[in-house]
Amino acid sequence: MESPTPSSPSSNTPPLTRRVPRWPDRAFFGLVIAFAFVVLLLAIAIVTILAYNSQLSFRQFGWSFFYSSTWNANGEVFGALPFVVGTLLTSAIALVIAIPLALGSAIFITTQSPRWLRSPLGTAIELLAAVPSVIYGFWGLYVVHPYMATTVEPALKTYLGWTGAFGGPATGIDFLTASVILAVMIVPTISAVSRDTLAAVPAAQKEAALSLGATDWETTRVAMVPYARSGIVGGIILGLGRAVGETMAVTMTIGNRDAIPTSLLSHGQTIASLIAVELENNNGPLQISAILECGLVLLLISLSVNIVARLLVWRIAKVGGGTAE
Amino acid sequence: MKFDRLARRKLLSHTITVLAGLTVVAVLYPLVDLVYTAFVHGGTVLFQWTFLTSRNPTPCSAVSCQTVGIGNSIEGTVAIVGLAALISIPIGVMAAIFASEYRTRGLGRAVSFTADVLTGVPSIIMGAFIYGYLVIVNPNLVVTALSGSLALAAIMIPIVARTTEEALRVVPNATREAAIALGISKWKMTMRIVFISALPGVVTGVLLAVMRAAGEAAPLLILTGGSTLWFSGYDRPASALPYLIYQYALSSSTNWQQVAWGATLFLLIAILIVNVLSRYMIQRLSSKMSGGA
Numbered sequence: 001m002e003s004p005t006p007s008s009p010s011s012n013t014p015p016l017t018r019r020v021p022r023w024p025d026r027a028f029f030g031l032v033i034a035f036a037f038v039v040l041l042l043a044i045a046i047v048t049i050l051a052y053n054s055q056l057s058f059r060q061f062g063w064s065f066f067y068s069s070t071w072n073a074n075g076e077v078f079g080a081l082p083f084v085v086g087t088l089l090t091s092a093i094a095l096v097i098a099i100p101l102a103l104g105s106a107i108f109i110t111t112q113s114p115r116w117l118r119s120p121l122g123t124a125i126e127l128l129a130a131v132p133s134v135i136y137g138f139w140g141l142y143v144v145h146p147y148m149a150t151t152v153e154p155a156l157k158t159y160l161g162w163t164g165a166f167g168g169p170a171t172g173i174d175f176l177t178a179s180v181i182l183a184v185m186i187v188p189t190i191s192a193v194s195r196d197t198l199a200a201v202p203a204a205q206k207e208a209a210l211s212l213g214a215t216d217w218e219t220t221r222v223a224m225v226p227y228a229r230s231g232i233v234g235g236i237i238l239g240l241g242r243a244v245g246e247t248m249a250v251t252m253t254i255g256n257r258d259a260i261p262t263s264l265l266s267h268g269q270t271i272a273s274l275i276a277v278e279l280e281n282n283n284g285p286l287q288i289s290a291i292l293e294c295g296l297v298l299l300l301i302s303l304s305v306n307i308v309a310r311l312l313v314w315r316i317a318k319v320g321g322g323t324a325e
Numbered sequence: 326m327k328f329d330r331l332a333r334r335k336l337l338s339h340t341i342t343v344l345a346g347l348t349v350v351a352v353l354y355p356l357v358d359l360v361y362t363a364f365v366h367g368g369t370v371l372f373q374w375t376f377l378t379s380r381n382p383t384p385c386s387a388v389s390c391q392t393v394g395i396g397n398s399i400e401g402t403v404a405i406v407g408l409a410a411l412i413s414i415p416i417g418v419m420a421a422i423f424a425s426e427y428r429t430r431g432l433g434r435a436v437s438f439t440a441d442v443l444t445g446v447p448s449i450i451m452g453a454f455i456y457g458y459l460v461i462v463n464p465n466l467v468v469t470a471l472s473g474s475l476a477l478a479a480i481m482i483p484i485v486a487r488t489t490e491e492a493l494r495v496v497p498n499a500t501r502e503a504a505i506a507l508g509i510s511k512w513k514m515t516m517r518i519v520f521i522s523a524l525p526g527v528v529t530g531v532l533l534a535v536m537r538a539a540g541e542a543a544p545l546l547i548l549t550g551g552s553t554l555w556f557s558g559y560d561r562p563a564s565a566l567p568y569l570i571y572q573y574a575l576s577s578s579t580n581w582q583q584v585a586w587g588a589t590l591f592l593l594i595a596i597l598i599v600n601v602l603s604r605y606m607i608q609r610l611s612s613k614m615s616g617g618a
Contacts, residue, residue, distance in 0.1 A: 028512030032427070035419030036436045039486060042479060043439050046446065046454045053457040104348030112342050113349075121349060123604055128356050130533075130600045132540025134567045135589050138574045139359045142366075184355045191352065215338035238445070245447020247543040248571060272449045272543070279456060279547045288460070295453040299446065306445030310438070 046299065054293035056286055065293060071258040073283070078290035080271070080297055082260045086175070087270040087298070089261060090250060091243040093179035094186055099236060101183070102190035110198040111220055122195060129188035137252035140181040145253060148172040148180070153265060167263040171255070176264045178254040182246055186239035193238060193313065197231025198224055234312030241305040245298060247272040271298040360593065367590035370583050377591070381553040381564065384578035392583045395591065397555045401563040404556050405470050405549065406539050409477035414531055417485025424486070425493040426515050437490055443483035451479040452544030470556070470563035473549035477538040484537060488530025492523040495610075525610055529603040536599045540592060542567035566592050 057065065057078060068079025109121050149172025156166045156176075201224045209223035225232070255267025256277050269277075271294050279291050370376055370392055379394035417440075424437040455476040459467045466472055496519050504514040520527075545551075545568040552564045566588050573585035 024513075025511050028515070029427070032419045032423040033432075035416050036423035036432065038416050039420040039436055039440055039443070039482060042482060043443055045458075046450070046479075049454050049457045049461075050450075053460065101348045101352050104345040105352045108342070108345035108349050112345060119608070121353075123601070124353055124356065126604070127597060127600055128352070130536070130596055131356070131359065132542065132567055132592065132596065134540070134542035134571050134574075135359065135363075135593060138570055138585065138589055139355075139362060141574060143358060143362055187352050215334050217338035217341045218334065241445045245445075245449065247447065247449040248546075248567075252571070252575065272447060275449050275453055276543055276546050279453065292453055292457050295450055295457075299450050302445060302447055302450070303442065306442050309445075310441050 047296075050292055050296040050299060054289055054296050056289035057293045060286060061290075065290070066297070069260050073278075073287055076284065076286050078287065080290075080294050082258055083269055083271040083274045083294055084297065085260055086254070086268045087244055087272070087301070089268075090175060090179045090182055090254070090270055091240055093176070093264070094182035094243045095236065095240060097180065097183035098187045098190060098239060102187045102235075102239070103194060103232070105187070106191045106194035106198055107220055109195055111216060111224070122192070125188050125191050127188075128184070129192070133185070133246060133248035134252075136181055136185055137249040140177065140249055140253045144181060145172040145177055148177045152176075157265075165264050168265045170265060171267075173253060173255045173267065174265045175254065175261055175268050178250045178268075178270075179264075181249045181253055182243050185246060185249060186243050189242050190232075190235045190239040193235025194228070194232045197228040197235070200231075201227045230312050234309045237305055237309035237312065241302050241309060244305060245272055245302050247276050251276045271295070360597075363586065363590040363593050366583070367586035367588075370587035371590050376587055380555065381569070382580050382584065383553070384576060385580050386578045390578075390580040392580045392587075395566065395569065395584060395588050397553070398564040398566045398569045398588065399591075400556045401470065401552070402539055402565045402567075404559075405473045405545075405563060405565055406477060406535060408471070408474035408559065409481055409538055410531070410535055412474070412478040413481035413485055413534070417482045417534075418489050418527065420482075421486045421489035421493060422515060422520065425490045426519065437487075440483040440486040440490070444487060446483075447543075448476075448480050448541050449543040449547070452476045452547045455479065455544070456547055466560070467548060468550050468562050469560050470549055471559040473545045473563070473565065474559070476544035476548055477541060480541060480544070481534045481538050484534040485531055488533065489523070489527045492526025492530060493519060495526060496522050525606065529606050529610075532599055532603050536596050540567055540596055542571050546571060 061068065061078060065078065065080055066084070067081055068077075069081040070077050070079050071082060072078070105121075105125065109118055109125075113121060149170055153166070153170035153172065153176065157170060160166055205223045205227055206219055209219040214222060250270055251273040254269060254273055256269055256273060257267035258269055258274070261268045275291055275295055275298075279288065283291075376392075376394040377399065378396045380397045381395065382391055382393040385391070420436055420440065424433045424440070427433045455472055456467060458475075459472055500522065501514060501519060504518045505511070509518075545565050549565065549568070550562045551568050551572050552562045554564070556563050570585050570588050570592070573581040573588070576582065576585075
């Protein structure tokens with residue numbers, strides 16, 4: 001006879017499961033996990049599509065593709081070496097220029113600058129990272145290129161010509177100019193990460209050094225930089241990752257010549273600029289396949305660089321979080 | 326003797342401070358010079374109203390040449406980036422919700438690591454990936470506005486996912502626990518409480534991703550190409566600001582170069598304003614959040 005009416009005291013509180021149906025939760029979970037899989041699929045698809053398209057070229061040239069330096073569209077002979085060398089060379093020079101500037105600015109902002117100036121300086125440096133690559137290229141063409149051609153490169157030829165690295169005419173459209181612009185573009189990345197990790201050094205660490213009578217620089221060198229080291233290295237590798245794939249600015253200032261460089265002042269090509277300039281429909285299928293195989297090489301280079309950098313930065317984030325608690 | 330050494334150490338420290346200060350100047354000099362150069366060459370062009378509303382000119386180098394506008398390129402950029410945003414925002418936001426709110430599962434961590442690594446994939450590779458895909462599926466679609474949108478969407482998805490995840494993580498766990506304790510279901514808690522509190526952060530992240538895509542020239546160079554006409558559908562080539570800058574910067578006709586400078590200044594101003602505003606918003610939000618908690 002007892003019927004569950006709202007007024008009866010025994011069923012005043014029905015079980016929670018009946019009031020809150022489970023299916024919307026399950027549906028929502030299904031929805032978000034589906035979109036999460038899209039992100040994973042995107043990563044897999046990028047590798048697969050590039051690999052699939054490189055088949056034609058790989059069957060034709062095999063492994064010799066990676067160490068052959070001939071790139072001849074008319075003869076349909078393709079080798080990736082000039083572009084791999086070009087990519088590594090521009091990135092290396094850019095790092096050599098960018099590292100001291102980025103570390104110097106990060107150290108100044110975290111340890112020396114007045115407090116009110118810190119955040120504006122940091123923002124200004126991060127704005128450098130927001131400027132589109134093509135605008136750096138345009139600026140490089142109009143401002144950096146003539147300056148390099150008339151001032152920097154003749155001077156380098158005069159004083160460092162004996163090294164043999166600065167042979168050939170000083171045109172200002174070459175590896176050196178492209179690397180200088182790359183350096184400007186990767187400084188904000190390295191500087192921002194270094195700044196964050198330096199700022200995360202515990203105050204006790206600094207105070208200990210200062211209390212022993214260390215000067216500002218000694219505190220930085222002994223107490224802060226070693227503590228932040230792997231974060232700084234992570235930042236440098238992230239900068240390298242950006243340099244390796246930068247396209248527009250390099251394409252506009254490197255000279256686009258498909259050959260191994262003989263000097264820092266010679267025209268050249270990176271993998272990224274090769275793809276930008278030569279991936280066109282009216283090229284033959286073999287050339288397109290070869291270009292996409294170069295793209296696969298660039299993808300693998302930048303993926304490995306990025307994974308190493310993320311792991312380093314993530315480790316720091318974990319260590320930093322641990323000490324903060 | 327001992328005093329001398331201290332003096333020397335202090336001198337070294339001060340010298341390094343000065344050198345480090347100089348590196349800050351050296352790092353910021355390009356930004357100043359860039360903006361200055363863009364104003365000098367593009368200022369007079371940009372500040373004629375017709376520049377923003379009329380179509381690209383035909384190439385011409387005489388003094389009497391007309392410098393008409395970038396109206397069709399702005400329209401094309403809005404169309405291409407708009408579609409890319411429509412594709413990438415739902416995917417990025419939902420994936421971020423999964424990565425942040427279902428983090429206990431290993432898959433959540435895998436998603437956020439993948440998004441993290443994908444942000445480092447060069448934009449030209451995203452372009453080459455879409456190119457390779459369309460060549461297999463339908464080669465007629467390669468040189469269209471659609472292909473550019475797809476590539477920009479691939480660039481934006483990881484950025485949106487990462488910034489959204491960061492915004493969600495800032496929401497204190499106590500908020501989630503309080504909601505659950507009151508008997509709300511998980512999806513309502515996630516969407517109506519956690520996501521809404523994170524919304525300002527999500528919006529600024531999305532804005533930054535949109536501006537990044539709007540300045541991206543590399544994928545458009547190999548895919549969409551350019552056009553001097555008004556936008557006429559996603560199945561046709563279209564004009565876009567970054568590609569216009571590339572193409573016109575390298576051209577020898579003086580009026581095209583002038584248009585390129587005007588477009589550069591326009592894009593630069595838009596990007597810098599959005600960046601400064603969103604950074605300011607993020608700072609204010611995070612101080613509010615940490616102040617409240």
